[in-house]
Amino acid sequence: MNEIELTIEQSKIYNGVICPYCKGISEMIKSKEIYGKDYGWLYICKPCDAYVGCHKNSKRPLGRLANKNLRKLKNEAHRYFDKIWKLKILDRTKAYNWLSEQLNIPFDYTHIGMFSEKTCRTVVEISKRALNDNRRLDMDFGVEPVTEFFETI
Numbered sequence: 001m002n003e004i005e006l007t008i009e010q011s012k013i014y015n016g017v018i019c020p021y022c023k024g025i026s027e028m029i030k031s032k033e034i035y036g037k038d039y040g041w042l043y044i045c046k047p048c049d050a051y052v053g054c055h056k057n058s059k060r061p062l063g064r065l066a067n068k069n070l071r072k073l074k075n076e077a078h079r080y081f082d083k084i085w086k087l088k089i090l091d092r093t094k095a096y097n098w099l100s101e102q103l104n105i106p107f108d109y110t111h112i113g114m115f116s117e118k119t120c121r122t123v124v125e126i127s128k129r130a131l132n133d134n135r136r137l138d139m140d141f142g143v144e145p146v147t148e149f150f151e152t153i
């Protein structure tokens, strides 16, 4: 998959302009209001308790607004997927290329911040499996594995 055309509504969701749950217009607030500490700007839909942070020193959102459950799943997806490049199993670009191919999502849209709950769950599973495969390979070669074994579904 290379080219996909987003609808206006989808673009607005990806740009943090509208809330994906109620389709209302989001507000921009200082993250201090939520976290008690300043991490820059947040797009928020207060009625839905859905929000997303912005890239450092910018008003560009990291993805779509996320409710509590999606925020939890995004963190979990990052926790496992990021190990793949942080532990240098693949470099960061290759890791995102791999994820894009696994999910059959164009590379430009392969951002955990843009994913649904279902896609985040898939990221967790495939990342755990990749880490387990790497662990088994390390052990086959008599190398100390860089991760523990992760239970998969």
Ligand SMILES: [Zn+2]
Pocket (backbone or CB within 6 Å): 019, 020, 021, 022, 023, 024, 045, 047, 048, 050
């Ligand atoms: Zn909303």
